[in-house]
Amino acid sequence: MSVIERMLRSLLRRSAWLLGPDRAEWLRGLVAEASEMGDGRGRVVWLLGGVWLLAGELWRGAIRVLMFIAAAGVVVWVTLPRSSSDVAVPINRIAVPPFLGWMALLPLLVRRFYGPVRDGWLPWAVRVGPRACRFQGRLAAVCAAGTAALVLAALTTGTIAIFPHKVRLFSPPRTAAAPRAAPNPS
Amino acid sequence: VADRRFSAQTLALLGALEEDPTVWRHGYELAKETGLKSGTLYPVLIRLADRGLVEARWEDEQPAGRPRRHLYRLTPDGLAAARAALSEARSRRQGAGIAAVRRPVRAKEA
Numbered sequence: 001m002s003v004i005e006r007m008l009r010s011l012l013r014r015s016a017w018l019l020g021p022d023r024a025e026w027l028r029g030l031v032a033e034a035s036e037m038g039d040g041r042g043r044v045v046w047l048l049g050g051v052w053l054l055a056g057e058l059w060r061g062a063i064r065v066l067m068f069i070a071a072a073g074v075v076v077w078v079t080l081p082r083s084s085s086d087v088a089v090p091i092n093r094i095a096v097p098p099f100l101g102w103m104a105l106l107p108l109l110v111r112r113f114y115g116p117v118r119d120g121w122l123p124w125a126v127r128v129g130p131r132a133c134r135f136q137g138r139l140a141a142v143c144a145a146g147t148a149a150l151v152l153a154a155l156t157t158g159t160i161a162i163f164p165h166k167v168r169l170f171s172p173p174r175t176a177a178a179p180r181a182a183p184n185p186s
Numbered sequence: 187v188a189d190r191r192f193s194a195q196t197l198a199l200l201g202a203l204e205e206d207p208t209v210w211r212h213g214y215e216l217a218k219e220t221g222l223k224s225g226t227l228y229p230v231l232i233r234l235a236d237r238g239l240v241e242a243r244w245e246d247e248q249p250a251g252r253p254r255r256h257l258y259r260l261t262p263d264g265l266a267a268a269r270a271a272l273s274e275a276r277s278r279r280q281g282a283g284i285a286a287v288r289r290p291v292r293a294k295e296a
Contacts, residue, residue, distance in 0.1 A: 029213060029256025030228050036214035049224030056229055
């Protein structure tokens, strides 16, 4: 057994756990099959295929994690208010973390109870649709509540509260300024 | 499942597994038969297993002189999908062959 072959076998055996229990069995199967190859070069090529498999599976997992992080970032960016005291953004900060948790858990639950994810537009719509509807509904509710609060504030105070300098909608009734006292010539 | 298009490598593997669907096959044997490298063969096997088309198990007994093998075969769903996909591929190939024969005739007619 050559040094390279021994190194590859060791690498694949030690890193199989990275793939999770199901995938690790496949990788172990591949390593076990390497002994069927006749010559040392063939075994090394076979084991390099295992490295390729390992890298591919890790990359697939990383893509999922990166996509989740990106989606979570967008959700936080859209829904988390900059200032919790602002009446125009009446969303509760507390609702965001459970929503992110739900985003993370739902695919795992679906996998657990309904098997692996299937290809095709219909399963994709079934997977994404409820979450998208829920997200859109939440956004619509936030927008409606914000608009209502804004209109209410504008009607009662005559100002738009969303702007920091409070743009006046209606000019307030002018009050007669008191005449300035004439300068004393002496 | 049956109308799903498979890659050429997947079709080759399905063809090899479909020859005798009751027999458990091992990776090296499948690689030899299909000409696929291990880095291609195993990802394809894993995707097929994810879709429920292939099942896998370890050899029951520890044989002397070599490690236990990981064995694979088509599930009933996999067998149906493989037969449908292979017959579709064959008919497409025949259609392409007929089109290739007819094309020069059409060109001459034009």
